[in-house]
Amino acid sequence: MATRIQFENSCDVGVFSKLTNAYCLVAIGGSESFYSAFEAELADVIPVVKTSIGGTRIIGRLCAGNKNGLLLPHTTTDQELQHLRNSLPDQVVVQRIDERLSALGNCIACNDHVALTHTDLDKETEEVIADVLGVEIFRQTIAGNILVGSNCTFSNRGGLVHPYTSIQELDELSTLLQVPLVAGTVNRGSEVIAAGMIVNDWTAFCGADTTATELSVIESVFKLREAQPSAIVDEMRKSLIDTYV
Amino acid sequence: MNHRRPSKRRRHSRLQRPQPFLGFSPFARSLFLTSSCSSSNRHSRDRSLSHLPSESNPKHAVCKHPTPTKRPSSVSDDDEDNEVNEKESGAEQEMEIIQADFGFFDPKPGDFGGVKLLLQNYLDNKPWDLSGFVDLILEQTTVGTVVKSDGGDDQGDEENDDEDDVYAVISALNLGRYAEHECIHELKKFLLEACGDENVKKKLRTLLEKQANEVGLLVSQRFVNCPHQLVPPLYDALFDEVSWATEDEPTQELRDSFRFKCYLLVTRIYMRKKVDQQKTVTSPDCNEAVVYIKAEDEIFQELSSFSFTFRLHNEQLVPYELRNYNLIGLVMVVKAEAVPKFRERLKSLLAES
Numbered sequence: 001m002a003t004r005i006q007f008e009n010s011c012d013v014g015v016f017s018k019l020t021n022a023y024c025l026v027a028i029g030g031s032e033s034f035y036s037a038f039e040a041e042l043a044d045v046i047p048v049v050k051t052s053i054g055g056t057r058i059i060g061r062l063c064a065g066n067k068n069g070l071l072l073p074h075t076t077t078d079q080e081l082q083h084l085r086n087s088l089p090d091q092v093v094v095q096r097i098d099e100r101l102s103a104l105g106n107c108i109a110c111n112d113h114v115a116l117t118h119t120d121l122d123k124e125t126e127e128v129i130a131d132v133l134g135v136e137i138f139r140q141t142i143a144g145n146i147l148v149g150s151n152c153t154f155s156n157r158g159g160l161v162h163p164y165t166s167i168q169e170l171d172e173l174s175t176l177l178q179v180p181l182v183a184g185t186v187n188r189g190s191e192v193i194a195a196g197m198i199v200n201d202w203t204a205f206c207g208a209d210t211t212a213t214e215l216s217v218i219e220s221v222f223k224l225r226e227a228q229p230s231a232i233v234d235e236m237r238k239s240l241i242d243t244y245v
Numbered sequence: 246m247n248h249r250r251p252s253k254r255r256r257h258s259r260l261q262r263p264q265p266f267l268g269f270s271p272f273a274r275s276l277f278l279t280s281s282c283s284s285s286n287r288h289s290r291d292r293s294l295s296h297l298p299s300e301s302n303p304k305h306a307v308c309k310h311p312t313p314t315k316r317p318s319s320v321s322d323d324d325e326d327n328e329v330n331e332k333e334s335g336a337e338q339e340m341e342i343i344q345a346d347f348g349f350f351d352p353k354p355g356d357f358g359g360v361k362l363l364l365q366n367y368l369d370n371k372p373w374d375l376s377g378f379v380d381l382i383l384e385q386t387t388v389g390t391v392v393k394s395d396g397g398d399d400q401g402d403e404e405n406d407d408e409d410d411v412y413a414v415i416s417a418l419n420l421g422r423y424a425e426h427e428c429i430h431e432l433k434k435f436l437l438e439a440c441g442d443e444n445v446k447k448k449l450r451t452l453l454e455k456q457a458n459e460v461g462l463l464v465s466q467r468f469v470n471c472p473h474q475l476v477p478p479l480y481d482a483l484f485d486e487v488s489w490a491t492e493d494e495p496t497q498e499l500r501d502s503f504r505f506k507c508y509l510l511v512t513r514i515y516m517r518k519k520v521d522q523q524k525t526v527t528s529p530d531c532n533e534a535v536v537y538i539k540a541e542d543e544i545f546q547e548l549s550s551f552s553f554t555f556r557l558h559n560e561q562l563v564p565y566e567l568r569n570y571n572l573i574g575l576v577m578v579v580k581a582e583a584v585p586k587f588r589e590r591l592k593s594l595l596a597e598s
Contacts, residue, residue: 006372008372008559009365009370009371009375010365010375011370031372118496170567187356187358188357188358189357189358190358208376209357209361209376235269
């Protein structure tokens, strides 16, 4: 299910939050309604952690992570690092890396298996990413833009990329990532997909300006709609008892 | 016939390490202002060309192309003024001037993102229907202007228009005509709550409630370092459009809705903090009591019937030169009769630079 939310007056929810299958990070300072929207959807399932990175609120764009680990820029303070290590589950490896391109969220887009990275990332950083996040790495550009982390977002089930991505590029990326991809927008035509929305395998949060059309595209490509009759027949069949013998 | 010369000329294609462009920050603006005081050989030539914008409905306003064309004498190899080349050493304050063409366009739905970004802090950090407010501005195509970079005519492709950055927006919204919209409702509530003085609040309340049909909310916002040459044409465009709308609008009701008796402005200024007991040495540009971010606000305040200030709550990044100042909100009410005087004074204020 996709939910529309807002951080103060900004619809760029992907800037102020980070969502994975194992945890959710939220920036400090937004109104309580921002935080409670996450709690309502996620509290029973994964921890929702309030934090800052380097004293800033733009945590979504500074860090990159998946269910295996979380990478933080060198600007993260020791207290923040300790706070995150304490609050996140033990299986999540929290690592601070020394990379010149410190906005890791803008440079790295990943799910639990594959990552797309900025072409100028250091070799050592690439090794750390592969190690901590447990992913296979591809250096890519998207629609001619090197900030892959900003221009696309994908989960283990689907992905949304910059609207100007060509068909060939879509096919190529889809083969690399092994998930269906669609080129689209969020927040009423904004091309910076990852700034406008966050997603994991079962839920997504989009900016309040997202139109109904954009929302339906998001729900369909990330397979968030559970109430599909076909789902009952195909996937849930085994768990349904048809007859008692 | 279009006399404008192409805005992009690349004679040198050699790669250069990108110099840090400090353009879009309050810091850069204060740097620019301090250096403009010190540099002597600068003259600006305003070339006004009659030019049809690439929109389907051409604007009445004339496109101004602000092109300060100072040629830096010491730089011989890079005499191409396309790149901003600020020397890292900092000792040489010589900045190359780039040619920038700005186009004045009617608001259109594609400008939503850019205009929303400019008006992000319009009502401090109060959560309100900002999207609805931006929609109102964009729907009112007859009165209102959006300033974007003007490369459209040469390329001729219309799809790229949506991608242009919006540098400035100006509009006048009749508070009575849009009174049912939630954003206007929230705006009125915000202003009444922000007003501290009881007498002023009474006057404001009458204006917002009983006389709303005659009040125009003058929304004017631009990036901090927009060239000042844009400002007089921007206001001329607005006030001309308002007077044309009183004649050209299709229905009598709409025509009357633009006969504003007064304008309401919500803006921001820097006001000096309480001075310490011990006199600290302050730099020359920090002696005034009030620093106006937008130059025309000073004229508006002098011509205003009444005004009040209010405290801002959200985080502020104050440039170092203005560390002794607080950013506060300012609301002004200016009578419509004062507008011609304002236009004159605006031209003379910004004419010498």
